[in-house]
Amino acid sequence: MTTRFFLTTAMALGLGHAALAAPTDYPLVIDNCGHTVTIAARPDNVVSIGQSTTEILYALGQADRMAGTALWFNAVLPAYATDDAAVERVIDNMPSFEAVVNKRPGFVPTMFEWMIGEQGAVGTRPQFADLGIPAYVMPTDCHGKDNTVGADGTRLAPFDIATLWDSIDQIAQVMDAQDAGRALIADLKTRETAVVARARAMDLRDASAAVWFSSADLGMGPYMAGGMGIPAWMLDRLGLRNVVTSDEEWPTVGWETIARADPSVLVIARMDRRRFPADDVEAKLRFLKSDPVTSRMTAVRQDRIVVLDAEAMHPGIRMIDGLEALAAGMDGLSE
Numbered sequence: 001m002t003t004r005f006f007l008t009t010a011m012a013l014g015l016g017h018a019a020l021a022a023p024t025d026y027p028l029v030i031d032n033c034g035h036t037v038t039i040a041a042r043p044d045n046v047v048s049i050g051q052s053t054t055e056i057l058y059a060l061g062q063a064d065r066m067a068g069t070a071l072w073f074n075a076v077l078p079a080y081a082t083d084d085a086a087v088e089r090v091i092d093n094m095p096s097f098e099a100v101v102n103k104r105p106g107f108v109p110t111m112f113e114w115m116i117g118e119q120g121a122v123g124t125r126p127q128f129a130d131l132g133i134p135a136y137v138m139p140t141d142c143h144g145k146d147n148t149v150g151a152d153g154t155r156l157a158p159f160d161i162a163t164l165w166d167s168i169d170q171i172a173q174v175m176d177a178q179d180a181g182r183a184l185i186a187d188l189k190t191r192e193t194a195v196v197a198r199a200r201a202m203d204l205r206d207a208s209a210a211v212w213f214s215s216a217d218l219g220m221g222p223y224m225a226g227g228m229g230i231p232a233w234m235l236d237r238l239g240l241r242n243v244v245t246s247d248e249e250w251p252t253v254g255w256e257t258i259a260r261a262d263p264s265v266l267v268i269a270r271m272d273r274r275r276f277p278a279d280d281v282e283a284k285l286r287f288l289k290s291d292p293v294t295s296r297m298t299a300v301r302q303d304r305i306v307v308l309d310a311e312a313m314h315p316g317i318r319m320i321d322g323l324e325a326l327a328a329g330m331d332g333l334s335e
Helices: 002-012 051-059 078-085 097-101 125-130 162-174 178-200 230-237 255-261 281-290 318-329
Strands: 028-032 035-039 046-049 066-070 089-091 108-110 135-137 208-214 265-270 305-309
Touching: 028 135, 028 162, 046 051, 051 066, 051 078, 051 108, 051 162, 051 178, 066 097, 089 097, 125 135, 135 162, 162 178, 178 230, 178 318, 208 230, 208 255, 230 318, 265 281, 265 318, 281 305, 305 318
Parallel strands: 046 066, 046 108, 066 089, 108 135, 208 265, 265 305
Antiparallel strands: 028 035
């Protein structure tokens, strides 16, 4: 049903039968984050490590070729609940190498290079290659980024949305679902254009924001969105200035520093994961309203707190959902 929806969208956008892409010519060779990945045939038993890659695969209509998923931050999008119920959840968090390879996967895509990289938490590329399993990292997490510096990597250049379109396009090619991929990208671009126009029409004057993902402990400095990552891209597209300028993806920043910057809007992540106490959005809200430093911030006093799904802050189709929710939260800032 998902594939039919996007193919219908494609035809509505003028991508009719005459413009349909040619089938994938296997073996398919992809330059992926500086590594050559060869896909011998259309993959079966795909194991997706990361909610972003999983929901892209669902959006492309590939659930029937998936053997497992892992690394979830939020509940699956309602549109893909039926697909998700039919695919095994290997684990909610980080899977082991053995748990992945035991599925005999023909393709293992991930949203984070620290999952499959030089020091992959799940496994390294050579480990997968030795078993003849092609592993793939979404370009969103490696282009213009050094993942060997900082806990979550450091951006060498601002996040570029083109890397998301590349990720969707390449995954679509791997799965021989190019037309669904093109339609998905077109739909997301249309929504992005509309929400950016809406936000820019507010004509805000030096409105600012800070984005709080989580904290190892509520009494410690929070993990805030850096100045060149995905949340920073979202803020910039909507005309908001990120008060955190670090190049790290999610640097630890003291609340005193955030309070001095006094952002117009405070964005906080909601997630189902429970790795840290501050993963709980209600714990975040209680802290903000009770702490002597944070409770004096303008955004807290005036209840300018926007709650976004954590996955909307990651490189995937939910980024546009995040843009739309954030734009809705900006209403009234110009008053």
